[in-house]
Amino acid sequence: MMHLRQRRIPDDPGNSGSLNDLSFLLIIFFLVIAGFNINKGFLMNLPDRDRPRVVQTEELLRCSVGADGSLSLEGRPVTEGELSGEIKAMREKFPNMTFLLEIDPETPYDRVVYVIHEIRVLKVENFSFRMSGGEP
Amino acid sequence: MIKLKRKKAKPIIPMSSMSDIGFLLLIFIMLISLMNQRHEVKIEYAEATQIEKTQENDNLEIWIDRNGAISVDGEAMDLRELEGIIVSAITLKPATRVHVIADRNTPYRYVNATVMVLQKLQHRVVSLVVREARR
Numbered sequence: 001m002m003h004l005r006q007r008r009i010p011d012d013p014g015n016s017g018s019l020n021d022l023s024f025l026l027i028i029f030f031l032v033i034a035g036f037n038i039n040k041g042f043l044m045n046l047p048d049r050d051r052p053r054v055v056q057t058e059e060l061l062r063c064s065v066g067a068d069g070s071l072s073l074e075g076r077p078v079t080e081g082e083l084s085g086e087i088k089a090m091r092e093k094f095p096n097m098t099f100l101l102e103i104d105p106e107t108p109y110d111r112v113v114y115v116i117h118e119i120r121v122l123k124v125e126n127f128s129f130r131m132s133g134g135e136p
Numbered sequence: 137m138i139k140l141k142r143k144k145a146k147p148i149i150p151m152s153s154m155s156d157i158g159f160l161l162l163i164f165i166m167l168i169s170l171m172n173q174r175h176e177v178k179i180e181y182a183e184a185t186q187i188e189k190t191q192e193n194d195n196l197e198i199w200i201d202r203n204g205a206i207s208v209d210g211e212a213m214d215l216r217e218l219e220g221i222i223v224s225a226i227t228l229k230p231a232t233r234v235h236v237i238a239d240r241n242t243p244y245r246y247v248n249a250t251v252m253v254l255q256k257l258q259h260r261v262v263s264l265v266v267r268e269a270r271r
Contacts, residue, residue, distance in 0.1 A: 017151070019159075020154045020155050022158075023155060023161070023162050024158055026162050027162050030169050031165060033169060037174055038191045039190050039191045039195065039197070039265045040187045040188065040190060040265065040266070041184075041187050041188070041190050041264045041265040041266040042188070042264045043190050043261060043262075043263050044261070044263070044264060046251065046254060046255050105243060105245035105248070106243045106244070108240065108242070108244075109239065109240055109241065109243075112244055112247070113183075113184055113266050114184075116264070117184040120186060131244060
């Protein structure tokens with residue numbers, strides 16, 4: 001009887017090739033998660049309480065936000081569309097115009113954010129805000 | 137003369153160390169993200185389309201929920217305590233950026249109270265944090 005030598009089975013090192021992919025996917029995941037913590041919004045310069053700024057009344061546009069979020073310009077109720085139109089018109093007339101926002105104490109924060117956003121979009125440089133009955 | 141032909145070995149790039157490097161990087165990034173972990177308060181963010189990045193290297197986040205409750209780093213506090221926190225943060229790192237993160241339905245008087253504290257401390261710059269709205 002012929003004795004056939006058994007073929008040598010190579011040592012199985014274990015397939016670790018997919019671990020690379022797995023670890024790099026996890027790295028990407030954690031990098032993305034870390035990016036979620038970045039704050040975005042509006043950077044506001046608060047005025048000095050001791051040194052009130054002098055503004056010419058004709059260059060001043062007063063806007064009020066009511067407790068229900070309603071908008072009014074110089075005491076006249078306006079819609080969101082009218083607000084941006086009026087600001088644009090005023091800015092064309094007075095490029096250094098000042099926008100004063102008076103906010104009712106009960107106004108929801110998102111309405112305040114809305115007006116600030118409009119101001120930023122329309123690139124109004126001089127912007128001041130205060131709570132109704134409070135200091136500017 | 138016998139010509140000996142030497143068998144050339146094929147060049148192999150060892151890839152086995154890649155998984156080690158990958159896992160070391162993974163551990164590093166996991167630790168960094170744990171260090172940067174922030175205590176979030178459950179709020180509904182106000183939204184806007186055109187916003188800017190206000191994050192700095194040193195940041196102080198003041199969270200205001202819809203009932204006006206103020207918290208910093210997961211600790212609830214009143215305005216007096218908040219003042220102390222702001223003072224100590226700015227004293228340690230003067231370039232600290234103060235962020236106000238308020239719920240969209242928070243009545244403005246609560247946000248104003250925080251802004252007043254900053255004004256009192258002569259801190260000029262504040263970041264009003266909002267979420268980027270989908271256009």
